[in-house]
Amino acid sequence: MVATLQLNDVGVRYGKLDVLSGITTPVLKGGEVTAVIGPNAAGKSSLFRRIAGLLGGPGDIAVGGLSGGFSSGICYMPQDTSVNTVLTVYESVLLARKQGADLRVGDEDLEAVDAILASLNIERIAFKSLCELSGGQRQLVSLAQTLVREPEILLLDEPTSALDLHRQVEVLALIRSLSQQRQICVVLAIHDLNQVLRVADRVMVIDAGTMVKCGPAEAVITPDLLRNVYRVDGRIERCSRLCAQVIIDGPVEPHD
Amino acid sequence: MAHSASIAARPGRGAYRALVQRKKLVLLALSAVLILSVIADLALGPARYSMREVVLALAGSPEISHQVSVVIWDIRMPVALMAVVVGAALSAAGAQMQTILNNPLASPFTLGISAAASFGASIALVFGVGLLPFAIEYVVSINALLMAMGAALFIHLMSQRRGVTVETIVLLGITLVFTFNALLALVQFLASEQALAAVVFWTMGSLTRATWPKLAITTLVVVVALPLFFRRAWGLTALRLGEDKAASFGVNVRWLRLETMLIVSVLAAVPVAFVGTIGFVGLVGPHIARMMIGEDQRFFLPASALSGAAMLSLTSVISKSLIPGSIIPIGIITALVGVPFLFSLIMTNRRRAW
Numbered sequence: 001m002v003a004t005l006q007l008n009d010v011g012v013r014y015g016k017l018d019v020l021s022g023i024t025t026p027v028l029k030g031g032e033v034t035a036v037i038g039p040n041a042a043g044k045s046s047l048f049r050r051i052a053g054l055l056g057g058p059g060d061i062a063v064g065g066l067s068g069g070f071s072s073g074i075c076y077m078p079q080d081t082s083v084n085t086v087l088t089v090y091e092s093v094l095l096a097r098k099q100g101a102d103l104r105v106g107d108e109d110l111e112a113v114d115a116i117l118a119s120l121n122i123e124r125i126a127f128k129s130l131c132e133l134s135g136g137q138r139q140l141v142s143l144a145q146t147l148v149r150e151p152e153i154l155l156l157d158e159p160t161s162a163l164d165l166h167r168q169v170e171v172l173a174l175i176r177s178l179s180q181q182r183q184i185c186v187v188l189a190i191h192d193l194n195q196v197l198r199v200a201d202r203v204m205v206i207d208a209g210t211m212v213k214c215g216p217a218e219a220v221i222t223p224d225l226l227r228n229v230y231r232v233d234g235r236i237e238r239c240s241r242l243c244a245q246v247i248i249d250g251p252v253e254p255h256d
Numbered sequence: 257m258a259h260s261a262s263i264a265a266r267p268g269r270g271a272y273r274a275l276v277q278r279k280k281l282v283l284l285a286l287s288a289v290l291i292l293s294v295i296a297d298l299a300l301g302p303a304r305y306s307m308r309e310v311v312l313a314l315a316g317s318p319e320i321s322h323q324v325s326v327v328i329w330d331i332r333m334p335v336a337l338m339a340v341v342v343g344a345a346l347s348a349a350g351a352q353m354q355t356i357l358n359n360p361l362a363s364p365f366t367l368g369i370s371a372a373a374s375f376g377a378s379i380a381l382v383f384g385v386g387l388l389p390f391a392i393e394y395v396v397s398i399n400a401l402l403m404a405m406g407a408a409l410f411i412h413l414m415s416q417r418r419g420v421t422v423e424t425i426v427l428l429g430i431t432l433v434f435t436f437n438a439l440l441a442l443v444q445f446l447a448s449e450q451a452l453a454a455v456v457f458w459t460m461g462s463l464t465r466a467t468w469p470k471l472a473i474t475t476l477v478v479v480v481a482l483p484l485f486f487r488r489a490w491g492l493t494a495l496r497l498g499e500d501k502a503a504s505f506g507v508n509v510r511w512l513r514l515e516t517m518l519i520v521s522v523l524a525a526v527p528v529a530f531v532g533t534i535g536f537v538g539l540v541g542p543h544i545a546r547m548m549i550g551e552d553q554r555f556f557l558p559a560s561a562l563s564g565a566a567m568l569s570l571t572s573v574i575s576k577s578l579i580p581g582s583i584i585p586i587g588i589i590t591a592l593v594g595v596p597f598l599f600s601l602i603m604t605n606r607r608r609a610w
Binding site: 049052053054072075076077078080082083085086087088090091092094095096098099100101103105107110111113114117123126127129142145146149 | 267486498550
């Protein structure tokens with residue numbers, strides 16, 4: 001069975017304020033990567049928290065095909081990775097894996113931690129304290145904590161925002177390959193449209209709390225979208241590796 | 257940390273096992289300090305015994321006179337063990353308050369729980385008014401307990417409101433301290449001379465009030481509470497990674513916080529109810545444990561309990577040693593010793609967390 005996720009008229013309300021409403025998607029399946037894009041404060045993080053069950057609100061979130069329970073099958077990596085905890089990286093990843101389990105730590109747990117640290121290339125910082133890490137390192141560790149739980153539906157809120165370009169490409173390639181190998185349904189919020197074009201099968205555009213568009217990446221990311229949602233002029237071109245890329249000319253002039 | 261650097265070169269699994277071994281050794285060292293401190297506490301008093309005499313008396317050796325045995329077992333033992341149990345309870349309560357409120361300044365003393373208990377006790381001492389209509393012989397303790405639980409739940413409920421930050425909780429605690437101290441002052445103002453003396457002595461905190469039944473109740477609370485925390489060790493540790501992160505791991509954050517706060521309120525209130533206000537153990541104990549052993553609750557919780565127990569036991573030894581022939585109320589010593597100790601820890605570890 002492949003994990004599936006479908007949103008039907010989903011919204012989020014803080015008191016009397018609707019911060020998100022009417023989000024409806026087709027069935028998102030394991031093995032696919034869906035990128036959620038949109039300007040700052042569009043409601044992307046609220047959508048992630050709503051899907052993860054951390055916020056209530058109207059609408060229906062249909063989850064299917066999970067081999068375990070909801071909490072073990074869906075894993076959410078929040079945008080904020082700042083911590084002031086006296087734990088080593090290794091302990092924090094082990095901790096993520098052992099949630100809901102007994103207190104005994106077996107060889108299989110340590111093997112899983114070793115493997116995930118190696119796949120993200122962060123074994124070197126395994127015994128550094130979390131509070132000594134840089135922003136980018138914290139983001140990688142947070143991703144390791146999420147991946148070590150072997151999710152079937154993976155919600156990543158800006159997982160590469162603090163990473164250098166090389167790390168961004170490396171991490172997104174890993175997420176893409178894990179999604180295909182393990183049939184994980186990945187939903188990730190990301191600002192870099194070029195990375196979206198490289199990694200996403202489907203793109204969902206959120207603006208001012210509503211869904212503007214949802215479809216294949218190259219059909220959604222168009223000059224019109226750049227103009228209407230991001231208020232910039234630009235075009236989409238093919239690069240040498242036959243991958244599309246966004247070329248930005250500049251902000252939309254006020255008189256336009 | 258030099259220790260981190262030395263193990264960083266080894267493969268992850270082996271290095272983790274080594275780290276766990278080191279933490280177990282720290283726990284053993286803390287236990288050893290605690291045992292030595294208890295023996296010293298038993299040896300000191302108006303009549304001073306050697307460590308050898310104390311050990312022989314504890315072993316029931318016929319070499320030791322009946323009189324020495326009675327002094328050690330019947331007079332000094334409840335007080336010495338009360339220091340251990342109260343220290344462990346306050347420190348474990350402080351550790352979990354700091355964990356669930358994500359706040360380095362949280363402790364029963366700083367957030368007004370001890371002040372609430374003092375006020376509850378003062379009502380009983382001055383006016384003879386009990387908050388419960390039964391168990392009249394324990395009216396002081398029950399009043400203190402109920403007021404402390406009420407204050408803890410109030411802090412908890414306020415911390416659940418939207419937009420409440422770490423700083424807000426500290427400010428809220430400070431307002432509780434001031435409120436209950438003002439109410440306590442009012443009660444003292446209205447009190448008779450005899451009742452006033454009782455209230456003042458109670459608020460100083462003194463282990464000399466320890467009796468075997470009080471010791472048994474406090475021990476029972478600690479013995480029940482610590483395994484309850486221990487059972488939730490992974491979830492409690494995850495809370496320190498942030499509320500969203502813990503929730504995304506499947507931790508029921510709201511329920512875990514409420515459950516922990518309820519247990520903490522009993523754990524903090526019972527010792528205060530029996531021996532009066534003892535400050536700083538609940539604040540400093542967890543910080544010592546955190547610096548020595550980190551925040552994996554499987555080790556942090558016992559380390560907090562042991563460091564709090566050792567700290568209060570050592571303070572008991574100091575309170576008997578400063579002025580020969582008299583025992584200074586322990587609440588005075590914990591503040592005098594605890595503050596500079598905490599200050600030095602913060603200044604030497606200021607680049608670490610908190």
